[in-house]
Amino acid sequence: MSKKVVIALGGNALGNTPAEQLELVRETAKSIVDLIADGNDVIIAHGNGPQVGMINLGMSTAAAAGAIKSDMPFPECGAMSQGYIGYHLQNAICNELASRNINKNVATVVTQVLVDEKDPAFSNPSKPIGAFYSKEEAEKIAKEKGYTMVEDAGRGYRQVVPSPKPVDIVEKEIVRTLVSTGNVVITVGGGGIPVVKRDGSYYGVPAVIDKDFASAKVAELLEADMLVILTAVDRVAINFGKPDQRSIESMTIAEAAEYIQQGQFAPGSMLPKVQAASSFAKSGGTAIIASLEKAALAIRGESGTRITL
Numbered sequence: 001m002s003k004k005v006v007i008a009l010g011g012n013a014l015g016n017t018p019a020e021q022l023e024l025v026r027e028t029a030k031s032i033v034d035l036i037a038d039g040n041d042v043i044i045a046h047g048n049g050p051q052v053g054m055i056n057l058g059m060s061t062a063a064a065a066g067a068i069k070s071d072m073p074f075p076e077c078g079a080m081s082q083g084y085i086g087y088h089l090q091n092a093i094c095n096e097l098a099s100r101n102i103n104k105n106v107a108t109v110v111t112q113v114l115v116d117e118k119d120p121a122f123s124n125p126s127k128p129i130g131a132f133y134s135k136e137e138a139e140k141i142a143k144e145k146g147y148t149m150v151e152d153a154g155r156g157y158r159q160v161v162p163s164p165k166p167v168d169i170v171e172k173e174i175v176r177t178l179v180s181t182g183n184v185v186i187t188v189g190g191g192g193i194p195v196v197k198r199d200g201s202y203y204g205v206p207a208v209i210d211k212d213f214a215s216a217k218v219a220e221l222l223e224a225d226m227l228v229i230l231t232a233v234d235r236v237a238i239n240f241g242k243p244d245q246r247s248i249e250s251m252t253i254a255e256a257a258e259y260i261q262q263g264q265f266a267p268g269s270m271l272p273k274v275q276a277a278s279s280f281a282k283s284g285g286t287a288i289i290a291s292l293e294k295a296a297l298a299i300r301g302e303s304g305t306r307i308t309l
Helices: 018-036 049-064 074-099 134-145 174-178 211-221 253-261 271-279 292-299
Strands: 006-011 041-046 107-108 112-115 127-133 148-151 155-163 167-170 184-185 193-198 202-204 228-231 236-238 246-248 250-252 286-292 306-307
Touching: 006 018, 006 211, 006 292, 018 041, 018 074, 018 292, 041 074, 041 211, 049 074, 049 236, 074 107, 074 184, 074 193, 074 202, 107 134, 107 211, 112 202, 127 134, 134 155, 167 174, 174 184, 174 211, 174 292, 193 246, 211 271, 228 271, 236 250, 236 271, 250 253, 250 292, 253 271, 253 306, 271 286, 271 306, 286 292
Parallel strands: 006 041, 006 228, 041 184, 107 184, 112 193, 228 286, 250 306
Antiparallel strands: 112 167, 127 155, 148 155, 193 202, 236 246, 286 306
């Protein structure tokens, strides 16, 4: 039986440069088309942390050098990343579909996501974006650009921006229509372009929405059967990196909450994935966290971690 499946692609599915990304998405497309070939209606979301940071820094550097008249506002950088990543994804998926003689159209929707202007995230920047820097480089950038720079998981320093929770998807009816007519849709790229609503109009704000939470919101609004959050590991683990590490095949929302309370999942890594999966499971759907390579197996219940009511 056909399922409506929202796929959230992790950073391992994309690269840090255009050439690297173009190569990686060819492999990503194979896993996605496997799901389509099984008869599923697929909606795709993706992150944009490295890409939006690269665009933002590049535009700032160009402005400082006088090549352009001013810095590019952050919402516009997010929109650029949606187009750039969406182009690579839809190109690779179209080519993979054609190679298997599957007649489907693929479209990227530049998507705005409504956030609450009073979300506490705006006063506590926490979402890492862009490249990694040494402490000295980070201090120089912070001084010159006014960015907030923090150490990220022992890998170096990165810029952090606010990461508010998604409230609604502005283009949800467009996405719904495209999906209902058999198209493969790429939406909420990078978590979507964050917008707030004032006096009936939408305004972009400088932030990055976590793509897992945005994916869960899309899955909820489209009444999807499944939310599949793809990452670098086959299953969620507790006691990660310890002698008693254990992979989990399934857990309830209550069990996930208990593991979160115990601090089992790293912030900025597995924690938002488990939180987003739990959020969607509350709406009655099935959420899965799995590796990209085993996505089709995960949907069939042969891999991944399932989170349910």
